[in-house]
Amino acid sequence: MPKRFQSVEARKLIQVSLKTNDLREARLLTGKMRADLHSEWEGRLNGSASPAAYPPDHLDMTLEATEAAYSRIRPKLENLAKQQELDNQQAYDAYLRKLRNTRDDFLRAKACKPLSVWSDLADRRISKNNWILPQGSEGYDTFVDMIAEAAIEAFNIEIARREGQFAAEPSSLVVKAGLKAKDDTAKDGETILDLFDRYAAQRLAEGRKREDGITQDRKVIDSFAKFVGPRKSIKGLTPADIRDWRDTLAALPPTYQKAKAYEGLSMRQAAAKAKAIGAKTISPVTVNKHLSTLSPFLGWCVTNAYADRNPCDGLFFGIVKGKNPRPPFSxxxxxxxxxxxxxxxxxxxxxxxxxxxxxxxxxxxxxxxxxxxxxxxxxxxxxxxxxxxxxxxxxxxxxxxxxxxxxxxxxxxxxxxxxxxxxxxxxxxxxxxxxxxxxxxxxxxxxxxxxxxxxxxxxxxxxxxxxxxxxxxxxxxxxxxxxxxxxxxxxxxxxxxxxxxxxxxxxxxxxxxxxxxxxxxxxxxxxxxxxxxxxxxxxxxxxxxxxxx
The missing domain is CATH 1.10.443 (hpI Integrase; Chain A)
Known part of the structure; x- marks a missing residue:
C-alpha cells in the first residue's frame, strides 16, 4: 500500500487473482486495477469517495423505477403462485381476486396519494445513485409515480398470464422503456472498455498487436464509448449508433481536441460548431481508419459471444481503391x-x-x-x-x-x-x-x-x-x-x-x-x-x- 493512501485504506497489502497465466494480459489488467484503486483512494483523500452527485435524466429514472419495482415484484409474484395450493378452480379464482384487489388498491393510491412504500423505495434508489432529487420537487414526484406505475404493471402481467395470456408483454411506457434501457446497459465487467481490455490482452498475447498500436486503438474506442454512453451494452449497439458516430466524426475538424476553440466540447457539440463556422473537416479516409479500429474489436465481440452481429458492416465510406497515397519522386x-x-x-x-x-x-x-x-x-x-x-x-x-x-x-x-x-x-x-x-x-x-x-x-x-x-x-x-x-x-x-x-x-x-x-x-x-x-x-x-x- 503506498504511504500516501494509508490514511484512507486499512489494508496494508492487496492480493487479487487476475485469473490469467498470460504475462501480457496480467500487466494490462494490473495497470487498469492500479489506476482504478488510485482513483478511488484519491477520492477518499479529497473527501469525495463516492461519485459526484448529479440530477438524473428521464432515462435514468425510467431504468431505476423498472429495476426497483417491476423487475423485483415479477419474480416475487411467480414464487407466490408456486407456494399457493392452486389445485382447484376455487383456489385459483381466489388467488386471482387477491391479485386484482391489490392491483386496484395500487391504482387508487397512485391516483390519490402515493403509498409510503413507493416513496421509501424512491429514497433508497436516490441515495444509492447519489442523485440530486430533493423531496417535493417535480422530478421526485415523477420518479415516485414511475415506481408506482412499474409496480402496477408487474401485477397486470401476472394477472394476464394467469388468465391464459401467456405471451402478455408490458404495455406501460415506463416499463417498456426501462426494460429496453436495461438491455442496452452493459453488465458489470462487460462495458465497451472492459471488453476492449480483454480484446487488447488477447491480441497482445497472440502477437497481432503491439503496445503502441493498442494505445492508439484505445483512444478511438474510448471516444466511441463516450459518444454512445460508457454503460452502453455491446449487444445493444445498432448500425444507427455506428452511423451517427461516423457522421459526427466526418463533421469534425482535424485535431479538434487540441484546438482551444473546441475545448470542453463533446463530439456532437464540436461537430455542430465546426459546421456553423464552416471549418475544414477530416477526410473520409480518416473516418474509415477509425472504423477500421472499431470494426475488428466488434467482430471479436461477436466471435466471443458478447454480441450477435457487427454493426459496422456496410458502413465504411466507399472510397475508390487503387490510388497511390504515397507517390514516388520524379x-x-x-x-x-x-x-x-x-x-x-x-x-x-x-x-x-x-x-x-x-x-x-x-x-x-x-x-x-x-x-x-x-x-x-x-x-x-x-x-x-x-x-x-x-x-x-x-x-x-x-x-x-x-x-x-x-x-x-x-x-x-x-x-x-x-x-x-x-x-x-x-x-x-x-x-x-x-x-x-x-x-x-x-x-x-x-x-x-x-x-x-x-x-x-x-x-x-x-x-x-x-x-x-x-x-x-x-x-x-x-x-x-x-x-x-x-x-x-x-x-x-x-x-x-x-x-x-x-x-x-x-x-x-x-x-x-x-x-x-x-x-x-x-x-x-x-x-x-x-x-x-x-x-x-x-x-x-x-x-x-x-x-x-
Whole structure:
C-alpha cells in the first residue's frame, strides 16, 4: 500500500487473482486495477469517495423505477403462485381476486396519494445513485409515480398470464422503456472498455498487436464509448449508433481536441460548431481508419459471444481503391531535392531550406539519402544502432532489426538485410558511421542518430518524417496533401527496380514486405541474401543527381 493512501485504506497489502497465466494480459489488467484503486483512494483523500452527485435524466429514472419495482415484484409474484395450493378452480379464482384487489388498491393510491412504500423505495434508489432529487420537487414526484406505475404493471402481467395470456408483454411506457434501457446497459465487467481490455490482452498475447498500436486503438474506442454512453451494452449497439458516430466524426475538424476553440466540447457539440463556422473537416479516409479500429474489436465481440452481429458492416465510406497515397519522386523532384540547401549548405538551424555555408552531418542529411538508396522506411533507418552496420563477404549492409528488447521494430515483424549501395559508400556514409562510433567511444550499441528519440507513441521516425514533409514544402517540392514525404523514397525504389527488370515478387524481398506464400513459411532462412539484394540495388543509379559532401 503506498504511504500516501494509508490514511484512507486499512489494508496494508492487496492480493487479487487476475485469473490469467498470460504475462501480457496480467500487466494490462494490473495497470487498469492500479489506476482504478488510485482513483478511488484519491477520492477518499479529497473527501469525495463516492461519485459526484448529479440530477438524473428521464432515462435514468425510467431504468431505476423498472429495476426497483417491476423487475423485483415479477419474480416475487411467480414464487407466490408456486407456494399457493392452486389445485382447484376455487383456489385459483381466489388467488386471482387477491391479485386484482391489490392491483386496484395500487391504482387508487397512485391516483390519490402515493403509498409510503413507493416513496421509501424512491429514497433508497436516490441515495444509492447519489442523485440530486430533493423531496417535493417535480422530478421526485415523477420518479415516485414511475415506481408506482412499474409496480402496477408487474401485477397486470401476472394477472394476464394467469388468465391464459401467456405471451402478455408490458404495455406501460415506463416499463417498456426501462426494460429496453436495461438491455442496452452493459453488465458489470462487460462495458465497451472492459471488453476492449480483454480484446487488447488477447491480441497482445497472440502477437497481432503491439503496445503502441493498442494505445492508439484505445483512444478511438474510448471516444466511441463516450459518444454512445460508457454503460452502453455491446449487444445493444445498432448500425444507427455506428452511423451517427461516423457522421459526427466526418463533421469534425482535424485535431479538434487540441484546438482551444473546441475545448470542453463533446463530439456532437464540436461537430455542430465546426459546421456553423464552416471549418475544414477530416477526410473520409480518416473516418474509415477509425472504423477500421472499431470494426475488428466488434467482430471479436461477436466471435466471443458478447454480441450477435457487427454493426459496422456496410458502413465504411466507399472510397475508390487503387490510388497511390504515397507517390514516388520524379527525376526532376529528386534533382531539386538534392540540389537544395540542406545538401549544399544552409543558413542556420531551423532555416535548412535557405542557402548558407552551414553543413549538416546528422540525421537531417543522411536519412533521406539512405532511404533513397535502400528503399527502407524512415523509421527503420532512424532506429539504427552503430552495431547494425555490418559486413558479409566483403559487402557492407544494414541490419534492419526487429527486436522488441531493444525497441527496434519493422512493419513485417522480422529483421532483414539491406546492402549499402556503392554510391552511399562514395558519398561517405561509412565514414559517417565511423565518426559516430568514435563519438560513442566505440560503444556499438549506441544509436547511429543519437539526437532522435521516440515520440509519445514510441515512434522514433516521427521527428524525421515531420521534418522532411515540412522541408519538401519549403523548397517547393510538396504541395498540400499530395502524399509526398519520406515514404516516397520507398515507392521510388520500387519503380526503379521494376525499370531495372525485376518482378514484384523479387522487389518485395528487397523492400522487406511479408511474403504470403506457402514456400515462405518453410525453413528459417529469410529470403534475400546480402549478395542477391546487393546485385539488385546496384542496378539502380541516380546519375542525374549530383551529391556533394
Amino acid at each position: 527525376k526532376g523532384q529528386l534533382e531539386k531535392i538534392f540540389a537544395s540547401s540542406l545538401f549544399t549548405g544552409f543558413l542556420r538551424e531551423g532555416q535548412e531550406h535557405k542557402p548558407g555555408i552551414q553543413r549538416a552531418d546528422d540525421w537531417r542529411y543522411w536519412i533521406p539519402i539512405v532511404c533513397l538508396f535502400t528503399g527502407a522506411r524512415v523509421g527503420e533507418i532512424a532506429q539504427l544502432r552503430i552495431e547494425d552496420i555490418q559486413l558479409d563477404d566483403g559487402i557492407p549492409f544494414l541490419l534492419i532489426r526487429h527486436d522488441e528488447s531493444t525497441g527496434q521494430r519493422t512493419k513485417s515483424g522480422a529483421s532483414r538485410v539491406c546492402p549499402i549501395h556503392s554510391e552511399l559508400k562514395r558519398i561517405g556514409f561509412l565514414s559517417f558511421v565511423e565518426r559516430q562510433r568514435s563519438r560513442a567511444n566505440g560503444k556499438a550499441t549506441c544509436q547511429l542518430f543519437p539526437e532522435l528519440e521516440p515520440n509519445e507513441r514510441g515512434h522514433i521516425g516521427a521527428k524525421p518524417s515531420r521534418f522532411w514533409r515540412d522541408y519538401l514544402k519549403r523548397i517547393g517540392v510538396k504541395s498540400g496533401n499530395d502524399g509526398l514525404g519520406a515514404h516516397s523514397f520507398r515507392h521510388t525504389m520500387a519503380d526503379a527496380l521494376r525499370t531495372a527488370g525485376y518482378l514484384d515478387d523479387e522487389i518485395e524481398v528487397a523492400l522487406g514486405h511479408n511474403q504470403k506464400t506457402v514456400t515462405a513459411g518453410y525453413g528459417r532462412v529469410r529470403q534475400g541474401t546480402v549478395k542477391r539484394i546487393n546485385t539488385m540495388l546496384e542496378a539502380i543509379t541516380h546519375s542525374y543527381i549530383s551529391f556533394s559532401k
